Amino acid sequence: MKKFFYKSSVLALMAGIFLTSCDPEIDTPSSSAGELNLTKYVAVGNSLTAGFADGGLYRSGQLNSYPAIMAEQFKLVGGGEFTQPLFTEAQRNGSGYLRLTGFTAAGLPILTPVTSELAVRGMGQDGRTLLYTKFAQPVQNLGVPGIRMENVTTAGYGWNNPLGFNPYFERLLPDAPVPPKSGALTPYVDLVAASNPTFFTMWLGNNDVLGYATSGGQGNITTEANFKTNLDAMMTALLKTGVKGMVINIPDVTGIPYFTTKATASLRQMAAAANAKLYITTGTGTVREATNDDFVLLPSTVGTPEQVGTMTIPHGFSPFNALANSEVLDKDEAAKVKLATQQFNQALAAKASANVGLVDMNAFFNSVQMKEGKPQLSINAVAYSPAFITGNLFSLDGVHLTPRGYAIVANKIIDDINKKFNSRIPKADETKFRTVQFPVN
Amino acid sequence: MKSKILALLGSALLSGTAMAGGYQVNLASQRQIGMGHTGTGLLTGTSSIFFNPGAMSFMDSRGAVTIGGSGIISKIAYSAPESGAITARTDNPTGTPFQVYAVYGINEKLKAGLGVYTPFGSTVQWGNEWSGRYALNQLKLQAIYIQPTVSYAITDKLGVGIGLNYVVGNVNLQRSVPVQSQDGTEGGIELDGSTESAWGFNAGVYFQATEKLSIGVNYRSKVDLRVENGDVMFSNIPAAARGNFPDGTSFNAELPMPSTLSLGLGFKPSERLTLAADVSYVGWDAYEKLRFDFSQNVGGSSFSEAGRNYENTFIYRIGAEYMVADGLALRGGAYLDKTPVQDGYLTPETPDADSRGLSVGLGYNVSDNISLDASFLYINKKERTDASNLSGGIAGTYKSIAYIPGIGLNFKF
Structure with a gap:
């Protein structure tokens, strides 16, 4: 009986030592500046x-x-x-x-x-x-x-x-x-x-x-x-x-999002869905249909309904209401x-x-x-x-x-x-x- | 009513952290934990319900009951790739896997038994501040096996037995959601559900080859646990993003509890000394992916899926028991549990690695009817570094250790 208690107290002691001192440690490679002087x-x-x-x-x-x-x-x-x-x-x-x-x-x-x-x-x-x-x-x-x-x-x-x-x-x-x-x-x-x-x-x-x-x-x-x-x-x-x-x-x-958020491909699909096409003004002042190689810029008001003559047309969806040169980075x-x-x-x-x-x-x-x-x-x-x-x-x-x-x-x-x-x-x-x-x- | 009680059970008795390979928790008997959790080829008394129902028929008393439990104190350290400056540590609650076995001899050859035990489970708590919080804050997983068993001694050397597993469980998973409000708070998601009832079996054959040598084979079948209509709860989601994280969402998920085939040997070179060796083959390849299907789109998707692709593994165990005096046994054992997690698939849920276990134990007969077992198991997993690029996990280095004291009480009549 004595022996039993002795042994179990040793066991408990061992357990106690384990618990307090043996947290898992990871040996990470030490950090170093290598060949660099990073003081300034x-x-x-x-x-x-x-x-x-x-x-x-x-x-x-x-x-x-x-x-x-x-x-x-x-x-x-x-x-x-x-x-x-x-x-x-x-x-x-x-x-x-x-x-x-x-x-x-x-x-x-x-x-x-x-x-x-x-x-x-x-x-x-x-x-x-x-x-x-x-x-x-x-x-x-x-x-x-x-x-x-x-x-x-x-x-x-x-x-x-x-x-x-x-x-x-x-x-x-x-x-x-x-x-x-x-x-x-x-x-x-x-x-x-x-x-x-x-x-x-x-x-x-x-x-x-x-x-x-x-x-x-x-x-x-x-x-x-x-x-x-x-x-x-x-x-x-x-x-x-x-x-x-x-x-x-x-x-x-x-x-970057400034050029990709108003993706020309999806704008053209929107226009097509409205039985229209997307038109832009190029850097040379020409108005033409947009291609997927043109980039409509983030601040562009493309698609906003606008009065053109007697009609209301989403901005860009008509050659008479093409996106301005400043709204597009053309091809x-x-x-x-x-x-x-x-x-x-x-x-x-x-x-x-x-x-x-x-x-x-x-x-x-x-x-x-x-x-x-x-x-x-x-x-x-x-x-x-x-x-x-x-x-x-x-x-x-x-x-x-x-x-x-x-x-x-x-x-x-x-x-x-x-x-x-x-x-x-x-x-x-x-x-x-x-x-x-x-x-x- | 049933599920309510089980929910209460789950809160009171957290099963262990993933402290064996994968999320298996091999802590089925206090005597056997002391012997490196060997036992397939031994007469282990009531715990043969778990280790080898074939051996149960040779139990030497008319009836017996065993109650036992362990406390899993586990810690996992994490360090980010190429950076000793980003570290984390789990704050896991103490896991409490338990076991209850009762065996009754119907006659000399036929015995019936009932076991309740928790062979799978995991509670890992990383918190919501570490760098991997979008993968996991906390995972609590528990499965309780209830196993009615019969065992029959065909001859005085050969016994067979089979038990039916009724399995229930629950799972709770919490993650941070990378959506921030202007007050600085970050979103959270919690999945919580109880599993549907599932069934499996546990069968074994025990053969006493000679006076000194015994052999056992045991097979525990795979059980697929399924959660249906579990709750999905969101917290701190800013108004603009709430449409993406709709209230009232539920989820379905499935998690396999893999099959285990074990072969064990027992050897008694003298009356006082018992030696044992086991090899187990665990069918982890059943765990291919972790998939949650949502009743409404969450974050724009009707499901979330991450590869797991576990591979089948072996566990090697040795153990010994020495009767120091009448009624006093000293035990020791060791095992090597190979990891089922392949490179690229390490996750913070089960940051698994080859694990080494060392155990000691004591058995003491208080009286002719009552005996006590105490065990202490130390588990040390190899430090493991992984890119975690195939599992949606968190790349880095993980190291786990656990200390598992346990105690059990046996009563026989």
């Missing part, structure tokens, strides 16, 4: 880099920019602080942005501008550009919404002057125009050179084709020669001794966009070297396009696609990403960094970042 990360780019979303730049978008997400991950392997030109909490809505406030009876989203808590400090000297609250200290997120590769060497691009300027660059510069290397006349490339990164990412060039595309072919595309010259200047500014970085190329802009215009994107991406790819890796974001965004109506990307049991609102990747402007989309982009870049520089930077948990949010009621 600088992100160079445009609105995507700035964290622009829902048609505006605002604080929560900035906090969820892909460079901010990456910098957090860099901290796990010795990365330093990362300063962004954040709008203050009191001015958290920055430039203002679009919010989803409901759906129409037809199921179309109702987007309402947010107009309170803005960071607008006045009107620029050109009488049309709003000025935003300045951010005086040096920043590492140099994402400037609207900037093109074409603009990076332009002195005065951020100078409040009567001929026009970029207000997002203006807010990073001092008021006084001189001295030229640090004043308001400073070209973007000089600000980049002065940032002295140990590691950089550069995602520039989207706007060199996007501006043309979103205007339905009314803007201009940067020339290949100009793009290359300015790219050279950027690389010289960035690549000081020992600096490493990643160059990110340009996705096919016609694959020829789209071909120009494709060609320029290819040329720019070739120029960007040519910059890859021992110290510079290339992120093929073009291939990545092509890979997430739906096939036969089915999403091709699934991460952690969530499907992602470029579908407007439901695809989880793109924000309400149809061009920029959701925080979730930016996190997925950050993880894609981290993947490529790890391959290029033998680092083991842990990826971010993309599920912690929001997608499009719906009104509660």
